Amino acid sequence: IHYLQLDSWWYYKGLGDGVKQWIARPDIFPSGLEGLNEKLNNFPLAAHNRYWSSDTIYLNKYNFVIDYFNLKSLPLSNDSFWIDLFNNSTKDFNLILYEQDWMNHQTIDFIPLCQSIDL
Secondary structure, eight states, rough: OEEEEEOSEEEEEEEGOEEEEEEEETTTOOHHHHHHHTTTTTTHHHHHHHOOEETOGGTTSEEEETTTTTTEEEOOTTTTTHHHHHHHHHHHHHHHEEEEEEHHHHHHOOOOHHOTTTO
């Protein structure tokens, strides 16, 4: 075994079941993923992520395009969102693989991607 993968059950979901906050829920991991990482002796983790919810907490700090009709959002690539997410995750809980899942819903069910070639 080279790593353990965490699927969609460990983080907070918001409107439309998208990701509200990509941190461990205390009812699942009381010590967070940092605590899990310590118990696993720094064993590498892979982590799943759905599409982002239209009420994700990251809207306050980063640039997102929001589809209020389908309750999804998408981080714009020209800011530091992804860099911060990956840097914090690799430092905090030894993330070695990030899986952006549900891409079919992010593309087909996201009106801004159907209306703008620049996204």
